[in-house]
Amino acid sequence: MTTWNIGPANVQQTNDGLAWTLVAPSELPRVEVDGQTVALTGPVTVERSVAADGAEVLRFTITAGKVQVTRWFQAWPGEAFVRTWGAVENCSDRELTVTGAELLRLDLTATPLWYLFHVNQFSWRYRPDFFNEFQVPLTPGGAPLELRMGAFPAACWEATSCGWFAVSDAAQNALHKQQVGHGFVVGIEFNGKSRVLAEATQIVSRIDELNHRLAPGETFEIPACFVGSYEGDWDDAGHVTQRYAEAHVHPPRPDDRYPWVQFNTWGFGQDINEATALAAIDRCAQLGAEVIVLDLGWATQIGEWRADPVKFPRGLLPVAEHAHARGLKFGLHMPLAQVNVDSPVAREHPDWLPHRYPEYFGAAALCLGHQPCREWLTTQIVRLIDDYQVDYFVQDGEDMVKRCDRADHTHAPGNSNYANAVQGLDAVIETVRALRPHVIWENCENGGCMLTYKMARLYTTSVTVDNIATYATRQGIYGASYPFSPRYSVRYMQDDPTPYTLRSAMFGGPLILMQRITDWTPEQMALTKAALDQYKEFRALIRDARIVHLLPPRWNVQGQGWGWDAIQAVAPDQSRSVVMVYRAQGDTPQKVIRPRGLRTEGIYRVRLTDAGKTLELTGEAIAEQGIEIALPEFSAEIIQLSSLPVLADH
Numbered sequence: 328m329t330t331w332n333i334g335p336a337n338v339q340q341t342n343d344g345l346a347w348t349l350v351a352p353s354e355l356p357r358v359e360v361d362g363q364t365v366a367l368t369g370p371v372t373v374e375r376s377v378a379a380d381g382a383e384v385l386r387f388t389i390t391a392g393k394v395q396v397t398r399w400f401q402a403w404p405g406e407a408f409v410r411t412w413g414a415v416e417n418c419s420d421r422e423l424t425v426t427g428a429e430l431l432r433l434d435l436t437a438t439p440l441w442y443l444f445h446v447n448q449f450s451w452r453y454r455p456d457f458f459n460e461f462q463v464p465l466t467p468g469g470a471p472l473e474l475r476m477g478a479f480p481a482a483c484w485e486a487t488s489c490g491w492f493a494v495s496d497a498a499q500n501a502l503h504k505q506q507v508g509h510g511f512v513v514g515i516e517f518n519g520k521s522r523v524l525a526e527a528t529q530i531v532s533r534i535d536e537l538n539h540r541l542a543p544g545e546t547f548e549i550p551a552c553f554v555g556s557y558e559g560d561w562d563d564a565g566h567v568t569q570r571y572a573e574a575h576v577h578p579p580r581p582d583d584r585y586p587w588v589q590f591n592t593w594g595f596g597q598d599i600n601e602a603t604a605l606a607a608i609d610r611c612a613q614l615g616a617e618v619i620v621l622d623l624g625w626a627t628q629i630g631e632w633r634a635d636p637v638k639f640p641r642g643l644l645p646v647a648e649h650a651h652a653r654g655l656k657f658g659l660h661m662p663l664a665q666v667n668v669d670s671p672v673a674r675e676h677p678d679w680l681p682h683r684y685p686e687y688f689g690a691a692a693l694c695l696g697h698q699p700c701r702e703w704l705t706t707q708i709v710r711l712i713d714d715y716q717v718d719y720f721v722q723d724g725e726d727m728v729k730r731c732d733r734a735d736h737t738h739a740p741g742n743s744n745y746a747n748a749v750q751g752l753d754a755v756i757e758t759v760r761a762l763r764p765h766v767i768w769e770n771c772e773n774g775g776c777m778l779t780y781k782m783a784r785l786y787t788t789s790v791t792v793d794n795i796a797t798y799a800t801r802q803g804i805y806g807a808s809y810p811f812s813p814r815y816s817v818r819y820m821q822d823d824p825t826p827y828t829l830r831s832a833m834f835g836g837p838l839i840l841m842q843r844i845t846d847w848t849p850e851q852m853a854l855t856k857a858a859l860d861q862y863k864e865f866r867a868l869i870r871d872a873r874i875v876h877l878l879p880p881r882w883n884v885q886g887q888g889w890g891w892d893a894i895q896a897v898a899p900d901q902s903r904s905v906v907m908v909y910r911a912q913g914d915t916p917q918k919v920i921r922p923r924g925l926r927t928e929g930i931y932r933v934r935l936t937d938a939g940k941t942l943e944l945t946g947e948a949i950a951e952q953g954i955e956i957a958l959p960e961f962s963a964e965i966i967q968l969s970s971l972p973v974l975a976d977h
């Protein structure tokens with residue numbers, strides 16, 4: 328059961344749905360107007376309704392002086408999750424400024440000792456070990472734990488976290504031995520910068536740098552977050568989050584084959600043209616790839632969004648048609664919020680640029696929080712979709728939520744964190760998706776440095792690590808697959824195809840080849856084709872599975888990695904499982920791997936794909952005694968487990 332306080336009301340999520348009682352006010356989710364915290368102690372109005380999808384919605388309204396504060400709670404029958412969001416309406420006759428808003432405020436009991444678990448997101452500068460997991464005890468009297476979340480540039484020097492954490496009354500030791508605990512998970516649906524402050528008895532999440540002007544009668548939207556209860560270990564915390572997000576957050580999967588095999592032209596750099604693209608598409612068709620994306624370099628320049636007339640003299644339509652004729656979807660790369668200072672739009676509207684220094688391949692920034700700029704961009708994207716038959720976009724750029732202090736924009740100076748997120752980037756994607764719902768969006772953004780559930784609501788998939796090296800990408804997928812479904816773990820691959828590099832790209836997806844495939848030998852084509860067939864065999868299982876984190880890729884030594892790592896996917900009915908086992912450089916030539924999450928008494932056929940060895944063991948024996956794997960350096964093995972039918976008694 329999960330409890331929230333809102334004004335004098337106390338909301339409880341039970342097995343039967345939402346319940347609420349009026350209680351004495353305690354610590355409340357705070358709103359600050361004109362620098363003053365609003366006292367949420369007035370009379371409360373409560374309305375109950377049922378949404379189209381069967382969700383029960385409670386709406387609390389409190390009039391507090393010059394503003395009316397509303398909070399919504401939404402829950403689905405039989406699910407241990409509640410989603411909550413809010414609004415502040417200006418009821419006065421003069422302009423007010425919202426200067427602070429909390430997304431969440433949760434009270435904890437002082438005992439037991441709570442542990443908070445979270446996963447850092449990507450940063451080039453902060454540390455080479457991307458997506459590391461952290462388990463922190465919330466010790467009474469200790470300093471609050473502060474987690475920064477949301478869009479931070481990849482060049483950020485400070486640690487930032489995925490917009491998710493789990494809290495449990497049981498710690499797990501370094502070997503991830505299962506400890507059954509009870510607790511809850513939280514997901515933040517805000518792409519701008521926010522921070523969580525966690526203490527022994529209280530957890531608060533609030534928006535950074537808020538300075539939102541509110542005219543009389545206008546409403547300020549407080550972004551949503553969700554809270555769900557669970558029991559088990561950190562893998563279970565991730566699993567319940569992923570199942571909730573698949574049902575109520577993510578865009579639906581475009582088809583049953585998803586995540587797709589993709590080819591992206593970045594292996595050619597910006598040196599692409601029609602002949603290269605057409606030849607690459609023919610290679611894609613031979614390999615069984617399902618999408619081709621023209622990466623940076625297809626347009627005249629950044630911000631001038633039409634086909635480069637030298638590279639693509641006939642435009643992009645012949646390329647799109649060639650792809651479609653071979654059964655591939657056609658995609659474009661686009662850094663939405665970047666613009667060259669000498670592009671036509673920047674010359675015509677120099678005031679749309681928050682600054683003019685080159686931050687992304689020579690391009691400066693656009694402020695999407697400024698309404699005319701956002702409208703121009705939306706028109707450009709829709710025109711591209713229609714003119715070039717675009718099915719797919721990779722959104723890229725340096726920090727999608729720009730800092731803009733201009734006083735001549737439609738947002739207030741000092742409010743670009745909120746304006747460039749909610750009214751900027753989010754509104755652009757939402758508008759285009761409503762106008763052209765068939766187009767699939769991939770979040771790239773200079774690496775996974777905006778891993779929030781607002782991103783996960785807008786996009787069908789996401790990059791994790793903007794580093795296509797084999798080991799670093801495995802690190803990204805290992806950590807990101809706690810909060811996010813493996814379909815949010817794009818596998819960029821630019822290393823030459825070998826059994827090891829191909830295997831490393833097989834968990835999660837989409838699987839994105841970035842090599843110069845037109846130069847590949849018949850042997851490289853055959854090796855890759857076989858690996859892609861194997862990927863397609865496992866992708867649905869992995870996508871829908873409970874992910875078990877067996878052995879972390881912890882040490883990115885010399886960019887090559889050190890030792891063994893392993894990750895497992897278990898089908899929801901425990902009938903099948905697959906384990907990817909890797910050995911980078913060093914460590915021992917043998918390792919015992921202990922897959923878990925299987926039926927204890929069930930008998931499984933255990934197949935070592937490369938070693939060609941087959942065993943029959945119970946789920947208990949697999950987890951306790953384990954399976955010995957022998958691998959040379961820089962190689963991989965796939966353990967496939969399938970349950971055998973139980974024989975009827977004689």
Ligand SMILES: [Zn+2]
Binds near residue numbers: 681696731743
């Ligand atoms: Zn601006």
